[in-house]
Amino acid sequence: MSQSHNSVEPNVIDDEMIQKAIEEQYPEDIGQLAKKEGTDFKDVTELQLSFRNILQIDNLWQFENLTKLQLDNNIIEKIEALECLVHLVWLDLSFNNIEVIEGLDTLVKLQDLSLYNNRISKIEHMDTLQELQIFSIGKNNLTTLEDVIYLRRFKNLRTLNLTGNPLCDDERYMLFVVAYLPNLMYLDFKLVSDSTREAAVLEYQDRTDLLEGEEAQVLAELEEKQAKQQELEYHKTAFVEYLNGSFLFDNMYEDDTEAAKLASLPGVSDLLQKYREEFVSVCENLFNFGLKEYEKREAEVSEFCECRNEALTANQQESRKLILDFENRNKMTLDEIHNAGSSDIAESKRAEYKADIHQLSEALMTLEILIADQMEELANDFKGNMAVVASTFIENIKGIMNQCRDLENRHHEKLLEICITTLEKSVKNELEEDLPDEVRMLLVDKNTIVNAANVSHGVRLRKIDMRESDIFTNTYRWQASVTEKAFQNEVDRNREHVKEILQYIDSLQEELHNMETLEPME
Structure with missing residues (x-):
């Protein structure tokens, strides 16, 4: 279950909490030095804010070089205020009260994302996370198998955890996910076997072939649009945009x-x-x-x-x-x-x-x-x-x-x-x-x-x-x-x-x- 902390007053992330978290990350002697001399937040690359009864994400804009952030086991309801953390590679938001995937657009370097044990009912708003390799969204409220197809856009995704969602109870679950995500190596903490992969292809090949055709058409249209945009930018640098026609x-x-x-x-x-x-x-x-x-x-x-x-x-x-x-x-x-x-x-x-x-x-x-x-x-x-x-x-x-x-x-x-x-x-x-x-x-x-x-x-x-x-x-x-x-x-x-x-x-x-x-x- 997500953390409730009913007996404790909810917190927001402030400077005192951040400074304490930084000091706790160091060995005792270095931590004391950091406490005495202060820490330049720009030098911090990892930050652990677990189990602090945090209700709202805030005040993290100063950590512009952060690569790893742990916000697990809090009572966070909304993913927000992460826009400036453009170097994040690892983000843990597990065991919170999040209902919607959002606020991740600028985190284009993200490779490992955990939203385990929240209240999410749809996989969405992640299009920019093209470097994603590991995604944990187990123990949420995902009910529709077809929502998994959204994850096909992440060509580097190798490890996926969906265990504990209602959709896992569908008898088609294993073969469906493996068929539609052919690059997966690990599903729900287990290596995808060759026999499972073969069975998935046999069961769903007609549908996946059709989907691949549609995706290829969408990709071609996107590439054409991008080519036209690049051509337009070139014309603009020559000051003659839109003059090659009527x-x-x-x-x-x-x-x-x-x-x-x-x-x-x-x-x-x-x-x-x-x-x-x-x-x-x-x-x-x-x-x-x-x-x-x-x-x-x-x-x-x-x-x-x-x-x-x-x-x-x-x-x-x-x-x-x-x-x-x-x-x-x-x-x-x-x-x-x-x-x-x-x-x-x-x-x-x-x-x-x-x-x-x-x-x-x-x-x-x-x-x-x-x-x-x-x-x-x-x-x-x-x-x-x-x-x-x-x-x-x-x-x-x-x-x-x-x-x-x-x-x-x-x-x-x-x-x-x-x-x-x-x-x-x-x-x-x-x-x-x-x-x-x-x-x-x-x-x-x-x-x-x-x-x-x-x-x-x-x-x-x-x-x-x-x-x-x-x-x-x-x-x-x-x-x-x-x-x-x-x-x-x-x-x-x-x-x-x-x-x-x-x-x-x-x-x-x-x-x-x-x-x-x-x-x-x-």
Whole structure:
């Protein structure tokens, strides 16, 4: 049975309970030290909070590197507040009062999960636990054998405990579970025998084959969806997403009630079809141009990174050579200082060594100044190149988008001609087509139908302008980001390297200072 602890006041997890639990995990002497000095929760990888009458999980967000957590034998009713424990590999929530499996989505590294002896009636909400190898959910309220099929998604699951659930009483239980979970090695603490596996296959093969076919179809659809999403992300990086088709054209007419009415006029359908074909062709030209330009931009960035890395590598080799020469040269000097026959000789050698340290410091700093200047020049050239690349791209986009506007303007002119012609026929009662009432209301006079056409035309032009503006904005944002990153990377590198040089020189000077305290040998 789950723990009731009726005579004890329910607890929540607080700092005092956590600190006590940590201290108890260590041997007595280390535990006392931890109590005295405190513990950085980020350093804790295992935490045992069993038998503490805990009602609610809380305050565990500080244990960001926790890999093992025991919360068994409490009175927990809800799985919650575990979101930050993304490194958990082992989780024990057995002997509690949990009714629903939930709150585990972020625990993607979980391999061993125990929900033994709770009040769970359905296996669910575990899709992200793809690393799961051991799952114990015995002594719960699982009643339906078919619920076990959910566990097929866990391809690494090898050990499963279901014993003590009502579904175990079904005479089909053993063969059903083994048939639908063919990768299981252990079921209810027993090794699945070859004979059981063969019997399960014989009994359920028709059904499992059908299920495998359905799963394969679902997997194929998922892979196709993921491929399309990856392709879309690629198009977005090129700033031409949704331009390889009719999306922009369809978007221009979306929710345009005036255009929908005007489409009923005689001859407009054919006019729209021709306009659509020409417009989509221009969009696809823009799309293909955008992808080519993206590859060019990436090549420019790669070339800059390559030049930067070559220069830095050459500089680092020179620095290493200076340090190696210094250390080889002064290994003997240190020995001479240590073994000096008099204080005067020792002092003279120390002075030489001190001067050599200073000379090394100057040489290393000079190299860093040279590479910093070289990096700044490279970054400035890169910034100029990116400005040219961006402006050239923008100018070409303007030209292609103007083609879209020209098509729209020509279409609008022809549409107006049809509107006027239709209006004249309507006035003379020469219209052969039976038009909807909402369209006939536009044919009351010239101003009404021309205004309707102009409103629709304005909507489409704004959609074209907005798409063009999006491309410009994304291009300039990319340009600013990539150049800013180039400069910031150099600032960070320079600061870090200067710090390294100073620390190295300080260590040499400290070593020399320590030797000054040594008495010369007689």
